[in-house]
Amino acid sequence: MGHTVSTPETVGFLLIPRFSMIAFTAALEPLRLANHISGRELYRWVLLSPDGTSGEASCGLRIAVDHGIEAAPHIPAIVLCSGIDGHWYEDRAVLSWLRRRAAQGVEFGSLCTASHILARAGLLNGYRCTIHWENLAGFSETYPEIEATGELFTVDRNRFTCAGGTAAMDMMLHRIARTHGEKLAVAIAEQLLHDKIRQGSVRQREAIQPDPAIERQELAAAVKLMLENIEEPLDLLTLSSRLGQSRRNVERLFRKFMNCSPARYYLGLRLQRARQLLCQTRMSVMEVAISCGFVSATHFSKCYRDYFGVAPRADQSSHRVRPLVEPTRQPAVAK
Numbered sequence: 001m002g003h004t005v006s007t008p009e010t011v012g013f014l015l016i017p018r019f020s021m022i023a024f025t026a027a028l029e030p031l032r033l034a035n036h037i038s039g040r041e042l043y044r045w046v047l048l049s050p051d052g053t054s055g056e057a058s059c060g061l062r063i064a065v066d067h068g069i070e071a072a073p074h075i076p077a078i079v080l081c082s083g084i085d086g087h088w089y090e091d092r093a094v095l096s097w098l099r100r101r102a103a104q105g106v107e108f109g110s111l112c113t114a115s116h117i118l119a120r121a122g123l124l125n126g127y128r129c130t131i132h133w134e135n136l137a138g139f140s141e142t143y144p145e146i147e148a149t150g151e152l153f154t155v156d157r158n159r160f161t162c163a164g165g166t167a168a169m170d171m172m173l174h175r176i177a178r179t180h181g182e183k184l185a186v187a188i189a190e191q192l193l194h195d196k197i198r199q200g201s202v203r204q205r206e207a208i209q210p211d212p213a214i215e216r217q218e219l220a221a222a223v224k225l226m227l228e229n230i231e232e233p234l235d236l237l238t239l240s241s242r243l244g245q246s247r248r249n250v251e252r253l254f255r256k257f258m259n260c261s262p263a264r265y266y267l268g269l270r271l272q273r274a275r276q277l278l279c280q281t282r283m284s285v286m287e288v289a290i291s292c293g294f295v296s297a298t299h300f301s302k303c304y305r306d307y308f309g310v311a312p313r314a315d316q317s318s319h320r321v322r323p324l325v326e327p328t329r330q331p332a333v334a335k
Contacts, residue, residue: 008041009179012075014048014094015055015065016114020083023111024057026168027079033188034176042180048072050094058083069097079109083164086113087135087142087280095121105158109171112164119143129161130154133204137273138280141291153200163204170198218245219253226266230273233293236262271307274300278312279319285312 011031013024031043049055052068067073078101082089098121102108110118115131116139118124128147131139140148153162153171162171169192177185177197189197221243225234239262240247254262274292277283283291289300304312 008044009077010044010046010075012046012048012072012078014050014069014078014080015057015063016050016080016082016086016089016094016117017056018058018084018086019055019081020112020164021057021059021061022166023083023162023164023168024081026166027081027111027162027172029192030169030172030176030185030188033191034180034184037187037191038180038184042176046072046075048078050091069094074104075106077107077109079111080114080117081111082114082117083112087116087138089117090120098123107158107160109160109162111162111168115139115148115161116142118159118161119146124159124161127159128154128156129159130163130204131161132163132165134276135280136204137276141277141281141283150204151200152198152202152204155200162200166194167198167204169194171200173197174200216253216257218243218250219257222250222253222262223265223269226269230270231291231293233266233270267303268307270294271304274304274312275308275315278316285316288312 013028015024028045031045034042046067047055047063047065048067048069049065050069052065052071054062054064056062078098080098094117098108098118102121102123108118108123110129110131112132113135115124115129116135118129119139119142124143124146128149130149130151130153133150136148136150139146151163152167153160153174155171155174160171160175162168173185173189173194174197176188185197189195222239225239225242234242236247236250240250243250250262254260254265258265260268270292274288277288277291278285281288285301286297289297292300294300294303301312304310304315308315310318
């Protein structure tokens with residue numbers, strides 16, 4: 001049950017360059033509707049950017065903000081909104097400002113890739129968190145000491161993080177229900193045509209529309225085992241044994257429904273994971289190769305080039321040519 005709050009709760013949204021527009025609006029609109037449906041000002045929001053100029057989303061739209069971070073008033077809860085390349089964001093002025101606000105007891109949230117930024121600032125040490133599934137492997141490799149759950153959203157004391165996209169809506173509806181009651185949260189969801197408020201504990205992959213072929217129980221179990229054994233791949237005999245099926249039947253299923261052999265499908269999963277690590281971490285090609293079950297960089301590079309049409313080192317470099325900020329900038333100087 002919620003409880004009556006006499007003063008509006010203020011939420012700040014810090015727009016990181018190339019933030020996800022859908023995650024931002026999915027988090028903001030439930031607050032607006034909470035005010036509209038209740039007939040009271042339950043929430044206020046303040047839009048921030050690192051330097052006070054308008055925030056640019058990954059789709060190119062720009063949004064006017066209220067303050068740059070240094071001119072911002074005290075805000076009890078701040079949500080970081082990022083998206084494309086958020087895992088490379090290293091604005092020292094922003095990281096320092098976040099640490100100062102944390103020391104003042106500010107509650108922090110993150111949307112999409114922004115958990116990377118909170119982690120880089122040291123604000124997720126000792127906390128559970130989540131991040132978009134596409135960034136999960138890179139995040140876990142970069143911050144092995146932080147428990148990344150892979151859930152739609154994760155709330156741990158004064159940190160609330162979500163996978164982005166429509167998961168931001170579920171997270172904010174959860175916060176509204178906690179403070180003002182489930183009845184209001186359900187009414188907001190109905191206005192948004194959001195047919196079911198999902199729990200944070202839902203795994204992201206369970207919330208994604210699956211490949212119809214993988215809906216077959218036997219294939220789904222096989223793919224799950226493959227994903228759980230990327231660094232030390234299982235041979236087909238071991239995989240079949242763990243599935244309780246014959247090797248011949250597993251081969252038949254993959255040929256019929258996936259149009260490839262189990263080994264080829266498994267290789268694709270490992271290479272896709274490798275690409276995530278190459279493009280989202282500072283791991284070397286050799287380190288990525290080992291993490292994805294390849295015994296030599298030469299074999300890994302050949303497989304990678306055959307699959308993606310580009311060498312791993314070149315692919316890695318192409319994702320690092322445009323840093324989001326110049327990290328050597330002095331903290332007090334605007335961007």
